Amino acid sequence: MSHWSTAMKLLLIEDDKTIADYVLGGLRQEGHVVDHVTDGREAMSQAMSGPYDVLIVDRMLPGLDGLSLVRALRAAKVLTPAIFLTALGGVDDRIEGLQAGGDDYLVKPFAFGELSARIGALSRRPVQQSAETVLAAGDLRMDLIGRKVTRDGIEIDLLPREFALLEHLMRRKGRVQTRTMLLEAVWDISFDPQTNVVETHISRLRAKVDRPFDRELIRTVRGSGYKIEG
Amino acid sequence: MPARALELLGSTPVRQALGIVALVAVVSVSTTGIAYLRLRDGLEETILTSLDQSAASFSTARTAEDLRRQVAAEAAVADPELRVVVLIGADGSMTGNAIAELGNGRPELRPASEGRPLADHGYEIRVLKDERGTLVLGESREGIGEMGEVFAFLIGLSLVPTLILALAAGLLVAARSARRVVRIEETLARLTQGDLQARVADVSGHRDDLSRIAAGLDRMAQAQEQSVAALKQVSADIAHDLKTPVQRIAVLVAELRDRAVDGSPEADLADQAIAEADRAVGVFQSLLQIAQIEAGSPRSRFRTVDLSEIVATFADIYGPAAEDSGHSLRVDPLPQKPVPVRGDKDLLGQVVANLIENSLRHTPAGTTVRLSLTQNAGGVVLSVSDTGPGVPEAERSLVLRRLYRLERSRTTPGNGLGLAFVAAVADLHDARLDLADANPGLTVTLTFAPSSSPPT
Numbered sequence: 001m002s003h004w005s006t007a008m009k010l011l012l013i014e015d016d017k018t019i020a021d022y023v024l025g026g027l028r029q030e031g032h033v034v035d036h037v038t039d040g041r042e043a044m045s046q047a048m049s050g051p052y053d054v055l056i057v058d059r060m061l062p063g064l065d066g067l068s069l070v071r072a073l074r075a076a077k078v079l080t081p082a083i084f085l086t087a088l089g090g091v092d093d094r095i096e097g098l099q100a101g102g103d104d105y106l107v108k109p110f111a112f113g114e115l116s117a118r119i120g121a122l123s124r125r126p127v128q129q130s131a132e133t134v135l136a137a138g139d140l141r142m143d144l145i146g147r148k149v150t151r152d153g154i155e156i157d158l159l160p161r162e163f164a165l166l167e168h169l170m171r172r173k174g175r176v177q178t179r180t181m182l183l184e185a186v187w188d189i190s191f192d193p194q195t196n197v198v199e200t201h202i203s204r205l206r207a208k209v210d211r212p213f214d215r216e217l218i219r220t221v222r223g224s225g226y227k228i229e230g
Numbered sequence: 231m232p233a234r235a236l237e238l239l240g241s242t243p244v245r246q247a248l249g250i251v252a253l254v255a256v257v258s259v260s261t262t263g264i265a266y267l268r269l270r271d272g273l274e275e276t277i278l279t280s281l282d283q284s285a286a287s288f289s290t291a292r293t294a295e296d297l298r299r300q301v302a303a304e305a306a307v308a309d310p311e312l313r314v315v316v317l318i319g320a321d322g323s324m325t326g327n328a329i330a331e332l333g334n335g336r337p338e339l340r341p342a343s344e345g346r347p348l349a350d351h352g353y354e355i356r357v358l359k360d361e362r363g364t365l366v367l368g369e370s371r372e373g374i375g376e377m378g379e380v381f382a383f384l385i386g387l388s389l390v391p392t393l394i395l396a397l398a399a400g401l402l403v404a405a406r407s408a409r410r411v412v413r414i415e416e417t418l419a420r421l422t423q424g425d426l427q428a429r430v431a432d433v434s435g436h437r438d439d440l441s442r443i444a445a446g447l448d449r450m451a452q453a454q455e456q457s458v459a460a461l462k463q464v465s466a467d468i469a470h471d472l473k474t475p476v477q478r479i480a481v482l483v484a485e486l487r488d489r490a491v492d493g494s495p496e497a498d499l500a501d502q503a504i505a506e507a508d509r510a511v512g513v514f515q516s517l518l519q520i521a522q523i524e525a526g527s528p529r530s531r532f533r534t535v536d537l538s539e540i541v542a543t544f545a546d547i548y549g550p551a552a553e554d555s556g557h558s559l560r561v562d563p564l565p566q567k568p569v570p571v572r573g574d575k576d577l578l579g580q581v582v583a584n585l586i587e588n589s590l591r592h593t594p595a596g597t598t599v600r601l602s603l604t605q606n607a608g609g610v611v612l613s614v615s616d617t618g619p620g621v622p623e624a625e626r627s628l629v630l631r632r633l634y635r636l637e638r639s640r641t642t643p644g645n646g647l648g649l650a651f652v653a654a655v656a657d658l659h660d661a662r663l664d665l666a667d668a669n670p671g672l673t674v675t676l677t678f679a680p681s682s683s684p685p686t
Contacts, residue, residue, distance in 0.1 A: 016474060022481040060470055087473040088466060089515050090522045095531065109477035109511055111504075112484065161546055187547055190576055193583050194512070195590065200550035223484075 007031045008053040008123055013043040013069070014085065015061055019108075023056065026112045027119075040064025047073055052080050054122050056115070059086035059097065067100045074101035081122040085110070094190070113224025117176040135170040137228045138217050140209065142170055151213055161186070162205050169218065169228040178225035202226055238404050241411075247400025251393045258388045266381040270374050277354045277369045284315070284367055285356055294319065294362035301325050301365070311349045314339060314368030320361065330366040332357075337366050351375030410440050417447060424529030426455040458525045465518045472514055480507045516647040520632065523654040528574050535575040536568040537612060537678075541603050544582040548590070556595025559586070562602035569605050571678045577655045584648040585614035585674055593618025593671070609680045615673035626665040652676075 010027060014020040015038040027034045035050070037043045040063035047055055047069075055073075059066040070082050081103045086093065089107035097105045104118050135142040139152045147163065149156045158166065168185050169177060179198040183189050202218065210216050217229050238244065284304075291297035301317040305327040308315055316326030316339075324330070327346060331338040337357060341348050352375075353368035413430050420428035429451055432444035487500035522528070545561045552559035571578075582601075589599040599616045621629055628634050630653040634646055652674070656663040662677040 016478070018478040018481055019474075022485070087470045087477075090465070090519055092522060092528065092531075107515070108473050109480040109507060111480075183547075187543055189543070189547075189579050189583075191580055191583075193547070193587065195548065195551050195587050197547045197551050200554050201547075204550050 007033060008119070009051070010034045010054050010056060010119065011043070011047055011050070011052045012036045012056045013040070013047075013061065013066065014038065014056070014058040016058070019085075022112065023115065026116065030116065038062070040066065040069050043069055044072060047080065048076060048078055054119050055080050055082040056119070057082050057084050057102070059084050059088060059093075067096065070102055071100045083115075083118055083122055085115075111223050113176070113221065114178050114180065117178045117181060117224055120175050121172075121177075121181065135167065135173075137170050137173050137230055138215065139213075140170070140217055140228075142167060149209075151209065154212075156208050158205075158208060161201070162208070165201060165205055166209065166228075169226065173228055173230050176221045176224045176227045181225065238401065238408055241404040241408060243403035243407065244397070244400040247396040247403075251389075251396045254392045254396075255389055258392075259385055262381055262385050262388075266378065269377060273374050273377065274354070277371065277373075281354055281356045281367055281369045284313070284369075285358055285365075288358070288365055288367075291362075297362050297365070298325050310341065310346045311372065312370045314348070314353060314355075314366070314370075316366040317363055318366070319363040326366070328368075332364060332366075339366075339368060349375075407440055410434055410444065414440070414444055414447060417451070421451055421454070422529075423532075424526045426451065426458055461521060461525055465521055468514065468518065473511060476507050476511055480504055483507070513647065516651060517632070520647065520651055520654045523577065523651075523658050526658065528577060529658060531574055532572045533575065534570045535573050535578060537571055537578065537610060538564045538569040538603055540575070540579050540582055541601055541612065544579065544586060545601055548583075548586045552586075552590055552599060555590055557590055557593070558598045559590075560598060560600045562600060564603055565605055569603060569610055571610055571659070573659045574655075577658070581652050581655045581676070582612070582614070584652050588648050588674075589614060589616040589618065589672070597671075607680065608677070610678040611675060612678075613673055613675040615668045615671060617668065617671040620667055620670055620672045621665060623667070629665070630663070649674075 010032050012020060012023055012027070012034055014023065014036070020036060020038070024034055024036055035046065035052075037046050038061075040061040042063070043057070043061070044064060055070075057066040057070060061069070064072070066084060066086070070084075073080070073082070082101065083104040083106060084097045084102045085106050085108060086097070087108045094105050094107075103122050106115060106118060133143065133145050135144065141150050142163075143149070144167070149158055149163065149166065164186050165182065168182065177185075180192050182198050183192070202220075206216075206218050210218055219227055219229055221227060288297060288300060291300050298317055298319065301315055302325050304315050305325065308327055310327040314326070314328045314330075316324060316328055316330040316337075318324050318330065318332065326342070328342050328348060329340045331340070336355060339348055339353065339355075349370040349372045351371045353370055356367045358365040358367070410430075410432060413432070417428045417430045429448045430444040431448065432441050434441065483500050483503045487497060487504065490497035490500055541561065542564060545559060549559055586599060586601070589597070593599070593616050597616050597618045599614065602611075602613050602615075604611050629649050632647060632650040634650075653663055656676055660679055662675075662679075664673075664675045664677070666673045666675065
């Protein structure tokens with residue numbers, strides 16, 4: 001099943017065969033067109049020649065390492081969104097990656113769902129613009145000015161953080177948001193706590209938004225995260 | 231920059247120059263002083279002899295009238311600035327070139343008229359008294375006074391140029407070394423901040439104590455940078471060589487999981503295997519992170535962060551989770567204004583998260599976990615306390631070690647790195663970490679020194 005309505009053209013730059021096969025298999029199954037290179041230098045010319053929607057870059061590569069590759073691409077005005085895949089998960093490493101011009105950073109081992117959701121977030125498909133004053137999903141309405149949420153005409157009373165969480169999901173209607181993406185977006189924290197904190201917030205939100213009604217709008221995507229249905 | 235100028239004046243070369251000036255002053259003042267005293271004694275003797283002679287000359291007058299005439303004649307020619315001669319007759323009449331008032335002791339002299347001023351430096355005075363009256367003779371000390379001025383001038387003449395020269399030389403030396411001292415100080419500060427590439431790189435060409443210190447400092451920094459680089463390399467190797475195979479395992483298991491039917495025992499096993507792989511990576515991850523923090527490198531990223539916001543955020547994140555596990559997560563009223571400290575927002579957030587998780591995990595349902603943040607003259611105090619079983623006093627320092635776990639916690643989740651991480655981050659921020667008895671329960675307190683909380 002695809003998370004996307006339209007297929008994307010992606011470039012995977014990864015020298016580890018097992019991981020590359022896994023990522024390629026998953027992405028192709030989702031309907032994307034994926035090119036694959038294993039060497040940094042080759043990746044450079046490939047990324048500069050073709051228009052790609054997202055680059056998936058391993059940090060440790062033969063030839064030219066991923067960090068230098070993205071830095072060189074940015075210097076050459078190639079602004080294609082890039083997500084790093086790396087075994088280096090230190091705070092320094094993450095900041096280094098973002099400073100080099102990377103748009104996101106995923107530490108190995110990662111779940112495919114996490115990668116897929118993050119590629120989706122990077123693909124520059126417009127989210128529902130902030131100019132809008134009312135967000136909608138099914139019979140759920142969110143009035144951003146009046147800070148009011150109604151479903152089927154019935155007002156739902158939300159705490160400020162629940163409102164923010166729901167707003168984030170509704171702006172990205174139909175797109176999977178992983179736990180770590182929600183932590184980054186709603187609470188501005190970039191590490192993954194060991195306790196299932198996001199699950200508990202989602203279950204509070206569900207109790208208010210979904211439980212009193214017959215149709216479930218907030219969906220759990222196994223191995224990935226959550227999304228709100230249209 | 232007045233501070234810079236003050237620093238220059240306090241520098242060693244200037245202090246030494248001032249010391250030399252003081253020494254020269256002592257020598258000069260004492261030699262000149264001895265010469266002055268000897269000359270003054272000679273002059274005083276001359277004055278006294280001269281007084282004796284004039285006293286003798288007046289003793290030749292036979293009658294009071296003779297004496298008065300003689301005094302009048304003398305007074306007419308003698309300049310009162312040099313010699314004073316006054317006769318106060320037995321009848322009280324006064325003759326002379328000044329006015330003398332006899333008190334109980336030494337007579338007071340005043341000028342006789344506008345045109346005949348007296349000496350500035352006083353007189354040696356002799357008073358002769360007999361039936362003819364009282365004769366007051368004064369010999370000016372003008373010569374001695376003027377000699378004193380000459381000697382004072384001489385001392386000044388020798389000292390002032392010495393002072394100026396020595397101070398100038400001292401300042402010159404200080405200014406020349408000041409730039410090098412400042413470089414050394416700046417390099418030390420940058421190294422302390424975690425910029426391991428900082429070097430003095432002294433190229434002054436001098437071969438003195440400062441260049442040796444600079445070279446030694448550079449060698450030390452080089453060694454430190456190399457060992458941190460080696461640590462980073464090891465970390466990267468571990469990360470790559472261990473995590474990549476774990477990732478491969480996770481990938482293979484995930485494929486297996488995809489082929490299994492949801493809810494089947496195979497799917498369940500695969501899920502467990504994935505969770506175990508995640509846990510293994512979590513341990514690598516935490517160990518690597520602690521090593522990086524202990525190497526001090528995140529310090530270069532320190533910003534002013536609001537601890538109050540961090541506490542509020544994590545109380546919010548963990549609220550529902552605490553409720554679900556039967557705990558009660560409370561936040562004592564936070565300070566009204568921001569509580570700024572210099573630090574790394576992510577690491578401090580992770581500390582608060584670890585402390586909350588630690589309490590939630592190791593205490594039974596029904597336990598209250600309390601967060602508090604206060605700011606006073608002693609610094610900023612962040613504490614997380616619970617009403618659980620606590621940590622025995624003997625084991626409080628042990629739980630801060632990596633991978634140490636209390637006997638009763640063997641079966642609870644967690645990798646034994648949470649508090650070690652907290653300790654490393656506390657150290658990085660120069661914050662004091664205390665574990666104490668909450669009667670009952672455990673209180674973990676982090677105290678940030680006032681210096682680490684910038685002015686608002």
